[in-house]
Amino acid sequence: MSLRLRVFCGALVALFALGGAGSVSAQGAVLRVGLYALPGTLDPAVAAEGSAAIVTRQIFDRLVHYRESSSDVEPGLATQWSVARDGLSWSFRLREGVRFHDGTPLTAQHVAVSLERLLFPGHPQAPEQNPMVPRLLRGTPGVVKEIRVADARTVQIHLVLPYAPLLTVLAHPALGITRAVTGPDGGTRWIGTGPFSPAEAGPGRIALDAHGAHWGGAPRLGRLVFLEYPDVERGEADVDAGALDVLIPDGAPSRLAGALSIPGWRIGYLAMQTERDPFSRKKVRQALAAALDPQAIGAAVEPAAAPLLSFLPPGVWGSAGPAAAGSARPAVARRLLAEAGLGRGLSLSLLVAPLGWGVDAARLVEAVQGALAQAAIAVTVPPEPGEAALRMARSGEHQMALVEAEAEGGDPHLLLYPLSTSEGATKGAAAVNLSFYRNQRLDDLLIRGSQLSFRPERQRVYARAQALLADEVPWIPLYVRLHWAVARPEVRNLRLHPSGFHRLDRVVLEPPPLAPAPLPTPRP
Template sequence: MMPAPMFGRVAAVLAPLVTVFVTFLVAPPLIISPALGQNTPLPTQVVRRELRIGAPGVPSALDPGAALEGTSPLIARQVFDTLVAWREGSTEIEPALATRWNASRDGLVWSFTLREGVKFHDGSPLTAHEVAGSFERQLKPEAQGANRTWPALLRGAPGVIKEVRAPNSRTVEIVLAQPYAPLLTVLAHPGLSIAKPSTAADGAGRLIGTGPYRVVDASVGRLALEAMPGYWAGPPKSERLVFLDVSADDQAESELDSRSLDIWFPAAPPRRAEGALSAPGLRIGYLAFQTEKEPFSRRTLRQAVAAAVDPAILGQALDRAAVPLQSFLPPGVWGRREGSPILGGSRTTVKALIKESRWPKETKPTLLVPAETTPLNLPKLAETIQLLLGSDDLPLNIQAESEATVRSLLQAGAYDMALTEATVAGGDPHLLLYPLSTSEAASKGPRAMNFSFYRNPRLDDVLIRASQLTFRSERQRLYQRGQAMLAEELPWVPIYVRLQWAVARPDVKGLRLHPTGVHRLDTVSLDVPPSLAPAPGATR
C-alpha cells in the first residue's frame, strides 16, 4: 500500500464527490395523493404525450461539465449517458454505455467495453475514441477554469485520473495515479457524461449526447427535449419533456391545477401535500467540533453533546425539510453502520459524561450557524440544540453569520462548534467519510473539508485502505470499523439528512425519486384514459 505521505499529493481527490455547504433542509416522507387535480380529462381534450416539468433554475444550455448542482444534473441525465449508471432507486452500479469492465491486478488500469450500435444524436456512432476525447476535454488544464465538475469530482489532472485512452474502437482504458475503488460511482455522475461537440443549425457550438432525449428548443426558463428514435435502451415512455423554470409554490399550484404542469421538483418542501412525495437524499447536516482547542478537544464532552441531542425533539425543529440521522452515512449509501444510534441518551448518561470531561463551568462555547432562514430556519434549529444542551448544563452562545462568513470561519478553524452540511454526489462511503474525517482534509484554508481538524493515523489508514481495495466485502468491513472509531471519537456528529421532494399530478405514472436527485424520467408517462387512447395501428 502506498504510504500516507506519498498518498497525500493526490488523496485530496478522495473527496471528489463531496461539496461542503452551510445551508440546510429537512422533511418527512409523503405519498402521492389522488386528491390533486380531480378534473378527469374529457373525451374532447387533446391527449398530451409530453411531460411538463417544473424546477428552479432551468438552464438554457446543457454542458455535462457544469452539471454538478441544481437542476442541471437532472436534465443532463435525460440527454447524455455515462459509461456506467446508478440503478433505479439506488446507488448500485449497472452497465450503461459500457457493458462490462475490469481492473488490472494493481488497480491502476480500468478497461471498459462499449455497447455496440449506440449512436449520438446526430447519427454518428459512439466509439472509444469519442469517449476518450470527451474525458480528455475535461482533463486538460486549460479546461479547469470554466469546468467545475472535474475539479469538484476528481480535482482534474493529475488527480485520480492520469490518462484516458482508446486501444481500439470498442475499448476505453482509464489509467489512474493510484488504486481508487470509488471510480465506478464517480463515473456514474451526470457531470461525467459522454458528450460530443457539434454545430447547431444556427452555427452555434453545442454538445450532443447519446441519451434517451435530445434538445430541440431552448430559451430562458424553458428547455424542450424530444425522444431519440432508436435509443439503445428502448423508447422513452413520453415523446417530449418540457422543463420550465418554476420556483414558487403559488405558481406551481396554479399550473398543476390547470394541467400546465405535470411534475414539480421544488428546492424546498412544498406547501401543498396533495400529490407530494419525498425521499432521503445524500445531503446531511452535522455538528462539527473544533477538536484542536478547548473545550471540544475533550472527547467525553463531544460525547455528552451527542447524548443530549434528542432526535425526537430535533425532528420537530427540522419541520418538513429533513429527518434525524442516526448514522455517519445517509440511507442511499452502502456500508452504513446500523444498530448503534449516535444521538440521544439518558440524563444520567449526559451528566456522567459532563462530569468525566471536567467541563469548565465558566466556559460557554459558541455554536456557529448560517443566518439563512429558508428553506430551513437554521438559527431556529440552533436554538433547539441550545435548549437541549442547556437543559443538561451545557450552555451555548449562538453566532449567526452569512454563509460566506461561516465558510471562512470553518476553513480557518475559528469556531468552537458549527452547524454545517455535506453532500455526497454518489453512493460510495469513501466520498463522505474520507473528506470529513481524515488528516489529509484537515489543512486550514480553502481546501479544508475536515472542519473538525481531527487527525487520527489509525482512522486514516483504515479509510485509505478501504478506498484502494476492489472487493466490496473487504471495503464493507473497513468502513464498519471506521464508523465504529468515529462513533467513539465523535469529531463530528450527524444530525439530519435532507429530504428531496416532488409534486405530481395523479395521472403521472412511473415517477420514482432517486437518492442522488438525478431521477430517471424516460420511464415516466401520463396515464391516457381508454377513451382517449389511439386505436390499434392509428398514427398521430
Template sequence: MSRLKWYGIGLVIGIVIVLFTSVLQIKTNLIADLMHWWEFNQHKETALIIGRANDAIGLDPAVVTDQESLKVTINLYDTLVVYDRSGASVEPSLAESWSVSDNGLVWHFKIRQGVVFHDNTPLDAQAVIFNFNRWMDPSNPYHAGHFSYWNLSFGGFPGIVDHVRAISDDVVEIKLSEPYAPFLNTLAMPAFGIASPEAIKTYNEALKYKPVGTGPFIFESWNENGEIKLTKNSLYWGAKPKVDALIFKSIISHRERYVKLKGSEIHIAYDLPAQISNELEEEDELTLSRRPVFNVGYLAFNMSNKHLKLANVREAIGHMIDKDAMIEAAFDATTRPASTFVPPVLWGHHEGIESIAYDVDEAKRLLRKVGIRETIELNLLLMDSPREYFPNPVSLGLFLKDSFAKAGIDLHLEILPWEEVIAKSKNGDYDMVLAGWNGDVADPDNFLYNFFASENTSKGLITNYSLYHNQEVDNLLSQARQMNDQSFRESLYREIQELIALEIPAIPLIHTMPTIGLSKTVKGFVPHISGVEPLNLVELKEVAK
C-alpha cells in the same frame, strides 16, 4: 379532314389535358395540406412539466454538484455505464461491454457504435478520451471550472488514473495506478456524462449554458425565470422518449408547487413536506411517491476557527442540539435523527453509534473546561431555499441559534442563495455550515471519503467542510477504496465512523425521505435512490373518469 383541322382538335385536347392536370394537382396539394394540418392538430406537443424548489446552477455535469442541475443533465447526457432503475446494479450504456484485468488496474470499454451527439457528430473512442482528458488534466485548455466529482472520485488530477487511450476506434483503455473498488459505480454517476468534443471546443466553460450530449433529450432553452426546456431526441440510440418535451420550472414555495400540481400546471412536484403530502393523498387526481432515505444533513465545523478547533467546544455544541425538538421545528414526521454519516439503508452503517445526548449543563461545563465563560460569537452559513435534506433551512438555523444561546454562544446566521452558499463552502469561508449530501452510489465511500478525506480540502474544491485532517482516517479510507471484499470494507468503514464520532469534526443531524407529488396522468415514473432519474420512460396518459 384537313391537317389544319386535326391540329385544332389536338390543340383543344392538349389544353383540356393541361387544365385537368392542373386542377388535379391543385386538389392533390390541397388534400396533402389538409392531411398535414390534421396530423399537426391530432398530435399536439406533450410536455412533461416538473416543479422543483431551485433552479439549476449549470448544465455541464462535469463541473456541477447540485441535484437541481443533475436532474436536468441526466436527460441530456449518457455515461459509459448506467445504474438500473433500482440503483442496485450497473448496466451498459455508451459502453456496450467492458472487461477488467485480474489485478483490477486495466479496464477496457467497448464503445457503442452508431451513436451521434445532438450536434450530429459521431461518438467514438476518441470522443470519450477527449472528455477524460478534459476532466483529469488541469493543463488541458478545456479544463475550465471546478471538476469536483473527478477530484472526489479519483483523488485529484489525474489522481489514480494513469492513462486513458484508444485500443481501436471503438475500444477505450483506462489504466489505474491502484485498485479502486467503486470504479464502475463511479463512472455511472451523471457527472461523467460524455459531451460532444466539438461543442466543448466551441463553448468551453460556456458549455454549462449550451449542453450537447447523446441523451434522450436535447437542450432548447433556459430563461431568466429558471425555466429549462428540453425536446425529444428522435435519433436517440436507446429507449425513445415517450413525451415530446421536458420543462423544468423553479418554484421555491412548497405550497405553490402543490397548488400548481393540483391545478394541472405541472405534472411532477419534487420535495413536498409531510403536511402537504397528507393533503395530496386526499386528492383523487394526484398520487404520492417517496424516495428511499439515502441522504444526510449535517453541521460542519471549520476546524481552523480558534474556538471550533477545540474538541470540547465541538462536543459542547453537540450537547446543545435536541434532535427531537429540532425535527419538530424544521422537518416533518418522516425525518429520522442521524447518529452517523452513513444512511441506515446503506451497508456499512454503524448502528452502534449514538447521537450526542442533549444536555445544556454538560455543554456549559465543557465550555468552562477550555476557559470559555463569556458569550462567544460564531457564524453559521446556510441556504435561503429548500434542499432535499433541509426542507426548511431558515427554520433550522433559527432553532440552532436559540439552542446555542442557552449555553452562551451567539450564533449569527448568514443566509444566502444556494449558489452563493456553494461558492463560500467550496472556499472554506465560514465558521460553521449547514451541509448535506444525497448519495450518488450505494457505497459508504461516497459519503465518508467526500466528507472527511484530507484530499478534499483544496480551496475551490472543498467537500471536507470541516477541513478535517486525520492520517489514520485517510489511511482507512484509502485502504477501503482498494479492497473488493465488501465485508472487510464494511469493517473499515465502521472503524472510520467510530473515529469520527470521537473527534466530532461535524455533527450528523438528520436523514430525510424526500416526497414527490405526481399527477395521475404521469405513468412510468420511478424515483431513483440517488435523487436524479432519467425521464425518457415517463409518459402522460389521460385518466379514465
C-alpha cells in the same frame, strides 16, 4: 433571473405547440416538468448541478448509471469493467449497438474524447466552465493520467494513484458521454445517446423528444417539456390546475398533498473542535451525542430535511445505519460529563455557518440548545454572520459549529474523507475537517477505502470507519436534506433519486379520468 437559451438543435422548421393536460406528441404522452431554473447550455460538463443536471441526465448516458434509490452503480454504456491489481488502470467494455441521436455508432474513441475534454484543460473541446469534475477527481486531470482506446469497444482510464471512487463518480451527469458537431450557427452542439434528444428550446422552455432506439428501450413518454418555475407556489397552482404535470422545486413545497421526497446526499452536522478543551476529551463528545434529540431536530428542520442517525446518508452506498448521532439520553450524557470531570455541567459557544435554503437556523439552534440543556450544557450563539462564522470555524476559532457538507458523486469517500481525516484539518480557507480531528487509524482506514477496487471489501472498510467515528464522535450528523417533487395524480412511476438527478424515461402519464356521464332526466 431566468436563464435565456439559444436554439441549439439546428434547423427546426417550426416550434411545436405544447399541449395541455394529458397531451400527446406524435410518439406518445407529453410530460411537462417545472424546474426552478433551466440550463443555458446542454453541455453536461457545464450543466452539471441542480436542476440543470436533471435535463442533461435525460440526454446523455454515462459509462455506468446510479442504481435506483442508491449511489451504487449498474451498467450504462459499459456493460463490463475491470481494474488492474495495482488499481491504476480501469478497463470498460462498451455495449454493442449503441448509437448517438444522429445515428452515429458509439465507439471507444468517442468515449475517450468525451472524457479527455473534461480532464485536460488544454483540450480543443474543453468546456468554458467545469464546475463538478475537478471536485470528483481531485482536480483536472487530478487522479487521471491518460485515457486510452484499446479497441473499438474498449476504453481504458489510467490513474496516477489508486482511486476507487472513480467507478461511482463516473455515473454523475457531468461525465455524460457526448459527441461534438457543428450547428447551423457555426457553434458546437452536443449529441448524446440517452433516452431523450433535444427538440426545441426557447426562453423558459426546453423540449426533448423520446429516442425510440435507445439501448435501454424506448421511453414511456413521447416528449419531455421542461419549464422554468422559480416561484414554487405558482408551480403548485399550475399542477393543481392541470397546466403542469410535475414540479421539482429547489426546496420543499409549501404543501404535502401530491408531494413525494427522498433523502439526498447533503447533510448538516455539528463539528466539535477536538484540539481544544473540552472537546479534546472523548467522553464530552460522547455526552453531546447522547444528549441530542433526533425528534426535536427533525421538527426544527422539516420539511427541508429529516433527522440523520448515521455518518452517511441512506442513499449513499456504504451507509452503516444508525450510529452515535442523537439518542436523546440526557441521563447518560450527564454521567459521561461526570466521568470527564465536568459533573457540574459546562457552557459552550456555537457558530452557525450558512445552511442554505429551507433550514431555519434559529429553530435548529433552539432544538440543539434545548436538548443539551437537559444534560446541564448551556449553549450560546455569537452574533457573527454565517460567512464570518464559517471563516472562524475554518481557522479553528470555535468550540462547536453547525455546518453542511455533501457526498458529491455519491461515493462515501467524498464525505467521510474530507470531514474526518488529517488531510482536511489544516487551518485556513481550505479546511474541511472542521473538528480538526486527527487519528492515524481512521486516516489509514479511509485511505484504504479509497484504494480498494473490490466493492464488498470497501464496504467492510467503511463499516469499520463508521464504527470508529461512532466511538470517537469528532462530529455529529444532525440531518439530511430532502429532494422533493409535486405531481398530478395521473403521473405514475415517478421515482426520485438521492442524487437529485431523477430518471424520467420510465414515467407514465395516464389520461385524466373521464367525467361521469350526466344522469338522464326523469320523465314527468
